[in-house]
Amino acid sequence: MxxxxxxxxxxxxxxxxxxxxxxxxxxxxxxLEVILDNESTPEEEQEYFEHIDQCWACYKNYNLEKAIRExxxxxxxxxxxxxxxxxxxKLEIEKLVIE
Amino acid sequence: xxxxxxxxxQQYSVDExxxxxxxxxxxHIDSMYNFAYRLTFDEDDAKDLVQDTYLKAFRFIESFxxxxxxxxxxxxxxxxxxxxxxxxxxxxxxxxxxQEVESYYNSDDVNKSITTDLRxxxxxxxxxxxxxxxxxxxxxxxxxxxxxxxxxxFKYDEMAxxxxxxxxxxxxxxxxxxxxxxxNLRLYAKTMGYIKKS
Ligand SMILES: [Zn+2]
Numbered sequence: 001m002x003x004x005x006x007x008x009x010x011x012x013x014x015x016x017x018x019x020x021x022x023x024x025x026x027x028x029x030x031x032l033e034v035i036l037d038n039e040s041t042p043e044e045e046q047e048y049f050e051h052i053d054q055c056w057a058c059y060k061n062y063n064l065e066k067a068i069r070e071x072x073x074x075x076x077x078x079x080x081x082x083x084x085x086x087x088x089x090k091l092e093i094e095k096l097v098i099e
Numbered sequence: 100x101x102x103x104x105x106x107x108x109q110q111y112s113v114d115e116x117x118x119x120x121x122x123x124x125x126x127h128i129d130s131m132y133n134f135a136y137r138l139t140f141d142e143d144d145a146k147d148l149v150q151d152t153y154l155k156a157f158r159f160i161e162s163f164x165x166x167x168x169x170x171x172x173x174x175x176x177x178x179x180x181x182x183x184x185x186x187x188x189x190x191x192x193x194x195x196x197x198q199e200v201e202s203y204y205n206s207d208d209v210n211k212s213i214t215t216d217l218r219x220x221x222x223x224x225x226x227x228x229x230x231x232x233x234x235x236x237x238x239x240x241x242x243x244x245x246x247x248x249x250x251x252x253f254k255y256d257e258m259a260x261x262x263x264x265x266x267x268x269x270x271x272x273x274x275x276x277x278x279x280x281x282x283n284l285r286l287y288a289k290t291m292g293y294i295k296k297s
Contacts, residue, residue, distance in 0.1 A: 029274075030270075030274060033270075033273065033274060033277065034270075037248060037254075037255070037273075038254075039254065039255055063219050064217060064218070064219055064222075064281075065277075067219045067222045067223075068222065068277075068280070068281060068284065069249060071222050071225065071230055071284075072230065072234070072245070072249045072250065072280075073249060073250065075225065075226070075227040075230040075231075076227060076230055076231055076234065076250065077227050077231070078129070078133055079132065079133055079136050079142075079145075081128055081129050081132045082132075082142070082146060085128065085132065085146055085149065085150070086125060086128060088150065089149075089150050089153045089154070092150065092153075092154055093120075093153070093154065093157050096154065096157060096158070097113065
């Protein structure tokens with residue numbers, strides 16, 4: 001990254017954020033997790049999104065955590081179920097019924 | 100008598116059993132097999148585990164209420180099967196005892212927030228295998244909560260029932276699991292040169 005670009009980013013992006021270090025990053029991470037798991041209350045969300053508008057550290061965490069979730073969902077391959085599995089379970093169950 | 104499951108036992112005829120299996124149980128076989136595979140890392144073992152689970156489901160079908168969460172009910176049986184039969188049988192005995200695991204959960208290393216140099220664009224370059232490895236190298240209890248939550252989309256209360264632990268423990272275990280996963284991804288990115296050594 002060039003020096004000019006770096007200072008441009010600093011001036012135009014980072015400076016918009018009042019805080020570059022979060023006073024309570026650990027708590028924010030917990031709330032973020034609950035939000036990304038769709039288990040948060042509307043109040044938690046409102047508070048959190050107001051906070052990341054001003055907190056650079058948490059804004060970065062938000063993007064990273066969201067990306068990790070998407071990565072896990074998208075990149076981990078599903079293994080196809082073996083063709084004969086349901087059939088063999090049904091056979092075993094029939095044996096149980098006959099007994 | 101105070102047990103819900105006792106008072107609500109449902110009777111099924113043979114035909115009804117078949118109907119429940121076709122309508123509510125077999126549709127989850129894909130998720131079940133993948134869960135079993137990610138617990139055992141072996142195709143045959145995964146097949147056995149899934150088959151045992153369905154046979155148990157058949158035997159204990161009276162404790163299943165039609166129309167309730169079949170997937171969570173089946174996952175709970177599978178998880179118990181894995182712990183009771185599988186872990187015992189497996190060649191390598193489980194090295195982790197419960198105390199050890201819980202103290203690990205509560206240790207500061209796992210718990211501290213990580214100021215990470217992992218970046219969103221770094222993640223975009225990662226391959227499926229690398230992501231799988233990052234997940235697979237987590238201890239089974241941590242791996243399990245990530246699978247249940249992120250891959251299978253279970254809610255905290257469903258996970259609590261599947262794992263027989265309080266919701267608070269689900270949340271703290273998930274939090275630690277995610278910290279460890281993030282750290283694995285970061286280390287991986289570093290080894291692969293996605294992150295420049297500084
Ligand atoms: Zn913050």
